[in-house]
Structure formats: structure tokens, C-alpha cells
Amino acid sequence: MGKAIVLDGKAVAARVRAEVKTRAAEFARSRGRPPGLAVVKVGSDPASAVYVRNKRLACEEAGIKSFAFDLPDSVSREALVAQVKALNADPLVDGILVQLPLPKGLDANEIMDLVDPAKDVDGFHPYNTGLLAQKRPRLRPCTPFGVIRLAHEYGITLQGLRATVVGASNIVGRPMALELMLAGATVTVCHTRTRDLQAEVERAEIVVAAVGKPGMVRGEWIRPGAAVFDVGINRTAAGRLVGDVEYDAAAERAGWITPVPGGIGPMTIAMLLSNTLDAAVARS
Ligand code: GUN
Secondary structure (H helix, E strand, O other): OOOOEEOOHHHHHHHHHHHHHHHHHHHHHHHOOOOEEEEEEEOOOHHHHHHHHHHHHHHHHHOOEEEEEEEOOOOOHHHHHHHHHHHHHOOOOOEEEEOOOOOOOOOHHHHHHHOOHHHOOOOOOHHHHHHHHOOOOOOOOHHHHHHHHHHHHOOOOOOOOEEEEEOOOOOOHHHHHHHHHHOOOEEEEEOOOOOOHHHHHHOOOEEEEOOOOOOOEOHHHOOOOOEEEEOOOEEOOOOOEEOOEOHHHHHOOOOEEOOOOOOHHHHHHHHHHHHHHHHHHHHO
16 A cells, blocks of 8 residues: 555545535525536437536535436537527526537537637636636636645645646646646646656656546656646446556555545536536626
């Protein structure tokens, strides 16, 4: 067993959800309706089905009304566009989430650009991305926001530290870099063209792994005492869930580390609920 403190995302997420539940009850009392989140699933991707079900259940538990839309793989661009526009116009809907990836043939960028930025609880609209980039965050992408909240809850300082983000996706890597900069870290972002990933990780006092490849970040690369946030969720051939970091070896060296499952995953959903409350309050 490693020496690292295991960051209990499940427990912190439960606390965030309890806060949201209190806020949702207060919202419902004062506005005469619950906050509402529309979760749109397109197609039959099995992983998406699990994520969407978990998001809807979490809403109901927190006192947020969940509006469910399940569209077939064959849905037309026009029908999906019409669905998003209808949700933009619906006063009972405070948040809109279109689960990604979309089936082939649909342009996720086009759809995300259509979501009203005031209802963009994923924080994926370029307007919200731009605000985060300009140090005036509004609705913030749930996974990076969850990493920051988890660090905060454990008293892990970020200011002035060297942070390396492994992965440069629009959903996690890029907004994670913006969040870490906002928190005062010195940030390096690694991607498929990075020449020496090991050297970039070895330097880091904060490591965030978000690539979707088991074992991509080797345990022996971790700087002693570093905080390691593993965003990866990968299923092994044996059916086990593992992250992107070699957990056992990393935990021998790290100061803090998130487990998979039970680390960042639960935080993502909790921050989605929190964003929904923020959106609801800001809109009314
Ligand atoms: N697919 C993977 N992660 C996410 C997420 O945070 N939001 C949405 N909408 N789709 C995703």
C-alpha cells in the first residue's frame, strides 16, 4: 500500500450534493418550482447510457427536476437542433446537457454552440470557455471544476505550484489548464505530440491525467509528494475500471492521489448539479 493520502471524491461529492440539495429546496420554496436540468442522450453508446442514467438519478436525489430526452442514433441534425432550441426557450429548464460523443454524422461543435450560454451547465459553449480563459469564470466545465474543488477540500494549495496536465481535450485537458492558471499554478499541457512526457510529469507538483489510456502515466514518474488527479476511466479486458495512472506505484510516491473509481468521477456529477443551481439562480 502506498503512502499517499487517498482523495475521497465520493465523500466530497456527497457533501457538494448535500449543499446543492439545500439550495434546490430553497430555490423551489422561493420560486414555486424546482430547478430543472434537461439531459439529452442521442444514440445508444453504452457508456453514455450509464453516465446519463447516473446524472438523472443524481438530479432527482438533489431535488432538481430532470427532463429526459432520448433520441435515436438516426435522429436528423434538424430534429436535434429543434430540440436544443426548444430547451433554450423553455422557462422550466435551467440547464441543458447534451451527452457527448454524438453519433457519427452529427457535429458536436454545432450543437454545443446552439446551447444558450446561460443554460450551458457543461461549460462547453465557447462563450463560457472564453470567460474562463479571461479569468472571469461563469459556468465552468464540471470535471476540471471538480478537480479544483477536491483539491480545495483537502487543503491542497495550487498557487505557485508546477502543474502538468496530460491530455488536451476540449472537455478536460484544456479547461483544466485554464482552471489551474486561474488558481495560480504554472501550467504545462501535454498531448500526443509532446516529446518527453516523462520529463513533464517528473517536474510536476500537481499532475492531472486525462487521456483515456491505462498506465499512460507511470508511477515511477511521480515526483515525491505530488498531488495526482486521475480523470481517466478505462475498462480493462477483465472488466475492472482503472484510470490513466499506474495507481499502486504512483501511490508509493505521491502525497495525494485520486482512486478510480471513487475519485474524480463522482465530483464531475456533483459539480454538474452545482452548476445547475448556479444557472437556475442566475436566470431567475
Ligand atoms: N462526455 C464525457 N464527459 C462528458 C461531460 O462532462 N459532459 C457531456 N455532455 N458529455 C460528456
